[in-house]
Amino acid sequence: MNDRPAPAVAVLPSGTAAEPSFGIGAAAQRIGVAVATLRSWERRYGIGAHGQTPGGHRRYTATDLTRLEYMCALTSAGVPPAEAAALALAAPSHAPGPRPPRRAGGGATLPLGRSAADTHPAAQGLAKAAMRLDADAVGGLLDEAFAASGVVAAWHDLVVPVLFGMGRKWANTAAAPGAGAHGTKYVEVEHLLAGCVAAALHRAADAAAVARGKPDRAPGSSPVGAGVRGVLLACAPGELHTLPLEALAAALTERGVPVRMFGASLPRAALLEAVRRTGPGAVVVWAHTAATADADTVAAVRSLPRARMTTVIPAGPGWNAARGRGGIPAPSSLRDAVRMLTDGI
Structure with missing residues (x-):
């Protein structure tokens, strides 16, 4: 006897053979819209799920996804949503309709692998x-x-x-050859x-x-003092790539660690003054390229009297790329940086 549950399949209204189907979350992910958008489109324009499981739960069929992708392409080309939905619903299920005019950024895909x-x-x-x-x-x-x-x-x-x-x-x-402008x-x-x-x-x-509501870490319990005195995040002088620091700030906030974010290209003097004034439990200096991985800046922070109880972490590929000229090993990933700042070094 096979005790495994039966796979969820769609039972099409037309009586055609069953086909794989998707819940609203999976459908939204596949076509690239938010779940709230799918619900809004179904409520406003009547374009939504037409399949159902044997238990009666509504599911999105492959045909539904094709129509929704066509609606997305139409709206990207400037067609109002109501008109785009009507065109998508009126199109044959096997061929949703002619491709809309291409616009910059529309209709192409990324080579994710x-x-x-x-x-x-x-x-x-x-x-x-x-x-x-x-x-x-x-x-x-x-x-x-x-x-x-x-x-x-x-x-x-x-x-x-x-x-x-x-x-x-x-x-x-x-x-590409001839790319030019x-x-x-x-x-x-x-x-x-x-x-x-x-x-x-x-x-x-x-x-x-x-x-x-508030950090759940008891005073003094953080291995680096981050939960008590917080973490200072800054890009090295001349460094403009801030997105990884934004991710680190959000990840630390999730864990109840106070964060001060100073953003792009913080001059060395300003970084040193910020450390003096705030006495953080840890300082993270981000460098995306070897050109901005300034080991002297890290050394200057470590030499501050207030920094004696501060962990200074150079982060980003720039530090490892600069290894040949005195670079400093850095965390290998966001996960690694969070571990260093919350579980000790």
Whole structure:
């Protein structure tokens, strides 16, 4: 006897053979919109799920997903949502209709690779939403991922693969023969994606702070004092890439660790003054490239009288890239940095 549960399949209204189907969360992830958007479209325009499980639960069929993807393409091309829904519903199920006019960022995909796409179920959907410049969908998918998995897991499994895919897309376009002025193609997609990630990280941190109410760490219990005196986060002088620090700030906030975020290109003198004034439990200095990985800045922080009880952590690939000229080993990942700051070094 086979005791395994029967797979969830759709029973189509037309009486056709059963086919795989998806719940609303999986459907939203596959086409690159937020769950709230799917619910709104069904409520307002009548475009939604038409399958159901043997138990009567509504499910999205492959045909439903095809129609919804067509609606997304239409709205990305400037068609009003109500009209786009009507066109998608009126189109034959096997061929939803002619492709809408292409616009910058719309209709293309990111080269995630099979392993990256399999890492998180929302990866392909997030990539699609970013390429069509749908900021609301990108933000919604990110919010759902951070809420469901936490900042660290969602960053490693979802955000990083999609950001790398965007980088490969840009690099491949810039390197193409005859690219010329088109070498900047997809930069608008990369900027929108990065901005949406930063905003979603802020929302995740705010939600975590509200949910926790106050840090749950007893005074003096933190191995590096981070739970008592907090962590100071800053980019090295000349460093403009702040997104990884935003992720670290949100991840630490989730864990009840107070954070002061100083952002991009903090001059050395300003960093030293901030350490003097706040006496943080830890200082993280981010450098994305070897050009900004200034070991003298780290040494200067460590030499401060107030820094004797402060852990100074250089973070980012720039420190390891600068190893040949005196670089300092850095945490290998966001997960590693969080461990160092919360579980001891």
